[in-house]
Amino acid sequence: MSTVFIALQANEDTRPIIEAIVADNPHAVVNQQPAMVKIDAEDSLVVRRETIEELLGREFDLQELQINLISLSGHLDETDDEMKLYWNA
Amino acid sequence: MDMKTSSGKKLGLKEKYRHMTRGLDWETTYQKREDVFPYVAYEGIKIHDWDKWEDPFRLTMDSYWKYQAEKERKLYAIIDAYAQNNGHLNVTDARYLNAIKLFLTGISPLEYMAHRGFTHAGRAFPGSGPRVACLMQALDELRHAQTQIHSLSNYNKYYNGFHDPAHMLQRVWYLSVPRSFFDDAVTAGPFEFMVAIGFSFEYVLTNLLFVPFVSGAAYNGDMGTMTFGFSAQSDEARHMTLGLEIIKFILEQDPDNVPIVQRWIDKWTWRGYRVLTLVGMMMDYMLPKRIMSWKEAWEVYFEQNGGALFKDLSRYGIRPPKWLDQISFDKDHISHQAWATFYQYGAIADFHTWSPTEDELDWLSSKYPDSFDKYYRPRLDYWREQAEQGNRFYNKTLPQLCQTCQIPMVFTEPGDPTKICYREVDYQGEKFHFCSDGCKEIFENEPEKFKQSWLPANQIYQGNCFPDGTDPTVEGFDPVSKVLEYYNIQAGRDNLDFDGSEDQKNFAKWRGMATSNE
Ligand SMILES: [Fe+2]
Ligand SMILES: [Fe+2]
Numbered sequence: 001m002s003t004v005f006i007a008l009q010a011n012e013d014t015r016p017i018i019e020a021i022v023a024d025n026p027h028a029v030v031n032q033q034p035a036m037v038k039i040d041a042e043d044s045l046v047v048r049r050e051t052i053e054e055l056l057g058r059e060f061d062l063q064e065l066q067i068n069l070i071s072l073s074g075h076l077d078e079t080d081d082e083m084k085l086y087w088n089a
Numbered sequence: 090m091d092m093k094t095s096s097g098k099k100l101g102l103k104e105k106y107r108h109m110t111r112g113l114d115w116e117t118t119y120q121k122r123e124d125v126f127p128y129v130a131y132e133g134i135k136i137h138d139w140d141k142w143e144d145p146f147r148l149t150m151d152s153y154w155k156y157q158a159e160k161e162r163k164l165y166a167i168i169d170a171y172a173q174n175n176g177h178l179n180v181t182d183a184r185y186l187n188a189i190k191l192f193l194t195g196i197s198p199l200e201y202m203a204h205r206g207f208t209h210a211g212r213a214f215p216g217s218g219p220r221v222a223c224l225m226q227a228l229d230e231l232r233h234a235q236t237q238i239h240s241l242s243n244y245n246k247y248y249n250g251f252h253d254p255a256h257m258l259q260r261v262w263y264l265s266v267p268r269s270f271f272d273d274a275v276t277a278g279p280f281e282f283m284v285a286i287g288f289s290f291e292y293v294l295t296n297l298l299f300v301p302f303v304s305g306a307a308y309n310g311d312m313g314t315m316t317f318g319f320s321a322q323s324d325e326a327r328h329m330t331l332g333l334e335i336i337k338f339i340l341e342q343d344p345d346n347v348p349i350v351q352r353w354i355d356k357w358t359w360r361g362y363r364v365l366t367l368v369g370m371m372m373d374y375m376l377p378k379r380i381m382s383w384k385e386a387w388e389v390y391f392e393q394n395g396g397a398l399f400k401d402l403s404r405y406g407i408r409p410p411k412w413l414d415q416i417s418f419d420k421d422h423i424s425h426q427a428w429a430t431f432y433q434y435g436a437i438a439d440f441h442t443w444s445p446t447e448d449e450l451d452w453l454s455s456k457y458p459d460s461f462d463k464y465y466r467p468r469l470d471y472w473r474e475q476a477e478q479g480n481r482f483y484n485k486t487l488p489q490l491c492q493t494c495q496i497p498m499v500f501t502e503p504g505d506p507t508k509i510c511y512r513e514v515d516y517q518g519e520k521f522h523f524c525s526d527g528c529k530e531i532f533e534n535e536p537e538k539f540k541q542s543w544l545p546a547n548q549i550y551q552g553n554c555f556p557d558g559t560d561p562t563v564e565g566f567d568p569v570s571k572v573l574e575y576y577n578i579q580a581g582r583d584n585l586d587f588d589g590s591e592d593q594k595n596f597a598k599w600r601g602m603a604t605s606n607e
Contacts, residue, residue, distance in 0.1 A: 071299070088404065
């Protein structure tokens, strides 16, 4: 088993994003650290545009994540609808 | 921030990426292709199809500008507020500022070197996908250098040691460590540069620099540093992704590439790990409010993450980097060995050192139960006692340096923390010295490159680090004061112990003025 993670700044922009990630990834573990949030998940993690839009009440472009992203691990694949992190092994 | 009216059909991310990163190049006609791309073949890496390279974020230049502009606006709003609000007086303790001085002199100039390296690599690659990605990263790195210097210039108005980072990088003994690391990378070929900086540094090691550092800044009340740190970090995720992608791309293109890449991974993981010793020391000794120990950060960001990464890469025939046993043993030791070195050489450094307080020592004992009390605490206790009696210890003899990493030979034998590790190689009738098996092997693979290392201690002894016109033969010549002059370190202000320093007095005075009506 390998862990992937995504780390985001802790601010008003990311609150609904983090909430969406938790909703879409029941296996994810959220770690609050000074001024940042690190979310770990076994094998893979998905960030879905639709879930964020529902929580946000507006349209959301996944590339907006660029502004508040701190770090991540794993292979990445981004489309209009989702951003996925995963390991192959 | 990005409200869209849904009118007409928009290109999907994949198609947009394809349109804006492919077909931008052309075949050469009146010049030979090898003359236009002279650096792409000599390293032995074979690429058959450049279009196989794809940025997984699928970021295109138009979106790039949009999001970078947003980041800059956020950053400068906070920098202004921080300066207007005397934010520098909110840091936990003025000792903390010394970690920032080390950052400004040792790291920020490297951001600029990274900018140069990525413009060079981007120019050298014939494929337009990686060229676009290198262009973005080159712009990011320039932005990092500028925003760091700009944010920290606020501290330069009030505190010592922030006044001349670019000059110092070229001269000061410990700054030759990060400097030579980057010089080695930018003078390598474009593929090695990408594996060195894109993969080994950005992907495998950068979290260890930025995450604890920026979180630490937040924890220590330093909003200025936290802000440029976060702003830079938001680019880091893209850099890491580029680093991993470039490795996969090279490995998938041709099996002959595997052994070449493996040697670079071994070399650059070790080189990067050695440079990060400075970060380890900063985390364990220089942040008045600690976030995590160096050892803990290493376990999370290197062992856990790197473990997953190398398991994944094993399907290409890549194995984990060499010397991992030693690296793993040394996580209990290197930060303490580094701090002891800087404490001793505090007379020729651009920042202050000090004796840790009793509760800081207790914290170190609890984080390093297997090593701190046994090997390091007694020495610190002794030095503190001596300092209290007016005998603050300064070492006046210059240390021997490792030919490869340029760090003083202070590291210990793998498995034996009581014995300094020395290695040597005879090459062309000369003896070269190394701190470790890793640094020795790196030299042996590229002796023609590393025999040229500009080693600061040796250069001082050869008389090459005095201001122009210095006569070392005059009566009562004081070499140290002349070296400090050459470094542009102001003796008695920028150097020596924090206790009794101008920074300490000013901070206490200004904080007093800010919190009372005296
Ligand atoms: Fe950078
Ligand atoms: Fe070394």
